[in-house]
Amino acid sequence: VKKIVPLLAILTAIVVTPLWAAPRSKNPHLKFDAKGNVLRPEGYRKWIFVGAPVTPNDMNGGKAAFPEVHHVYIDPYSFSIYERTGEFPQGTMLVKELTSIGTKKATSGAGYFSGEFQGLELAVKDAEHFANEPGSWAYFSFGTKPPYANEAKAHPTASCNGCHTVADQDYVFTQYYPVLRAAKK
Amino acid sequence: VKKIVPLLAILTAIVVTPLWAAPRSKNPHLKFDAKGNVLRPEGYRKWIFVGAPVTPNDMNGGKAAFPEVHHVYIDPYSFSIYERTGEFPQGTMLVKELTSIGTKKATSGAGYFSGEFQGLELAVKDAEHFANEPGSWAYFSFGTKPPYANEAKAHPTASCNGCHTVADQDYVFTQYYPVLRAAKK
Numbered sequence: 001v002k003k004i005v006p007l008l009a010i011l012t013a014i015v016v017t018p019l020w021a022a023p024r025s026k027n028p029h030l031k032f033d034a035k036g037n038v039l040r041p042e043g044y045r046k047w048i049f050v051g052a053p054v055t056p057n058d059m060n061g062g063k064a065a066f067p068e069v070h071h072v073y074i075d076p077y078s079f080s081i082y083e084r085t086g087e088f089p090q091g092t093m094l095v096k097e098l099t100s101i102g103t104k105k106a107t108s109g110a111g112y113f114s115g116e117f118q119g120l121e122l123a124v125k126d127a128e129h130f131a132n133e134p135g136s137w138a139y140f141s142f143g144t145k146p147p148y149a150n151e152a153k154a155h156p157t158a159s160c161n162g163c164h165t166v167a168d169q170d171y172v173f174t175q176y177y178p179v180l181r182a183a184k185k
Numbered sequence: 186v187k188k189i190v191p192l193l194a195i196l197t198a199i200v201v202t203p204l205w206a207a208p209r210s211k212n213p214h215l216k217f218d219a220k221g222n223v224l225r226p227e228g229y230r231k232w233i234f235v236g237a238p239v240t241p242n243d244m245n246g247g248k249a250a251f252p253e254v255h256h257v258y259i260d261p262y263s264f265s266i267y268e269r270t271g272e273f274p275q276g277t278m279l280v281k282e283l284t285s286i287g288t289k290k291a292t293s294g295a296g297y298f299s300g301e302f303q304g305l306e307l308a309v310k311d312a313e314h315f316a317n318e319p320g321s322w323a324y325f326s327f328g329t330k331p332p333y334a335n336e337a338k339a340h341p342t343a344s345c346n347g348c349h350t351v352a353d354q355d356y357v358f359t360q361y362y363p364v365l366r367a368a369k370k
Contacts, residue, residue, distance in 0.1 A: 045233070045364055045367075045368075046233055046261075048230070048231055049230070049234030049256065051256075051299050053297070053298045054296045054297050055291075055294035055295065055296035056296055059294070059295040059296055060294045060295055064294050064296075065293055066293050066294070070293075071234065071236075071364075102360065102361060103360075103361075106240075108238065108240050108250055108348065109240035109244070109245045109249050109251070110240065110245055111238060111239045111241060111245070112238070112297070113238045114237070114238070114361050114363055117363050117367070146367075163292040163293065175287065175288075175298075176287060176288075176298040176299050178299055178301055178302050179256075182302070182331075
């Protein structure tokens with residue numbers, strides 16, 4: 001029994017711990033370096049996809065602000081809270097990975113079809129680190145070509161938040177993200 | 186000890202089983218009813234997003250074949266095999282959920298932005314059930330408005346596979362899916 005009970009305790013801990021060990025208002029995907037830069041998120045292509053606006057260069061005078069297809073994801077930790085509460089919790093991360101337009105004509109019709117990756121952007125809601133930002137949201141760019149930068153510094157408030165003020169929910173453009181609207185119901 | 190040992194066995198089974206209990210060449214997400222219809226996939230909005238072509242009605246004479254934004258996902262079981270082998274395994278499921286265009290103008294620029302869900306389509310590769318289809322791929326529609334149908338019957342071969350023959354890999358349009366190309370590397 002002496003040997004079995006500690007083993008039992010360990011196994012029980014492995015099974016049970018994940019249910020209540022989530023850090024208080026903390027997202028395990030959100031990491032900072034010693035200078036307060038945000039580390040490039042890992043594994044985001046396996047996160048929850050929320051929507052894909054496209055702003056093609058050819059519809060924006062050759063210079064789209066975000067060229068061109070936007071793959072937008074939310075981290076799964078924050079998504080599970082959003083499903084339950086309908087709010088974006090502290091630590092929420094929204095990734096926007098950009099692709100070029102590969103072609104405008106395919107067998108399924110005329111339109112816009114992705115080519116190659118060309119940018120990684122991130123929005124983070126975190127009152128602990130970004131208390132002075134509207135809604136505590138800060139915005140980051142990790143470059144325009146994979147492999148992206150390992151860390152990024154927050155953009156000045158005005159450069160991003162000016163646009164996000166017209167977003168439907170808490171600076172997030174849920175009006176373009178049916179996946180989030182459906183998750184909230 | 187008599188009481189602890191069976192409990193220990195159960196806990197060990199819970200911890201260890203998922204590591205090697207995956208069914209042989211079988212996708213746990215793929216389910217059929219007694220008539221051989223495919224059941225509507227569950228939880229696909231949490232699957233691996235692979236790409237989002239858009240074929241807007243206004244670029245297709247008012248009647249796009251697949252209106253309008255396409256959210257394309259692969260099931261996570263098959264994706265993990267694809268990452269390892271670079272091939273789509275038996276049982277692979279690719280979901281295409283369609284949305285309307287909600288607007289063509291946003292603060293990020295002119296383009297196409299999703300509105301509401303309006304269709305659920307599925308491709309399944311399964312030599313056991315669809316041996317006579319090219320590449321063993323069969324195609325399904327679950328309707329154009331949520332809640333979608335609970336099950337669907339395969340479309341006639343010609344109605345879908347005629348287009349998919351020009352896809353880059355095994356009837357899948359990997360040329361438009363940078364996520365799959367990157368996962369393969």
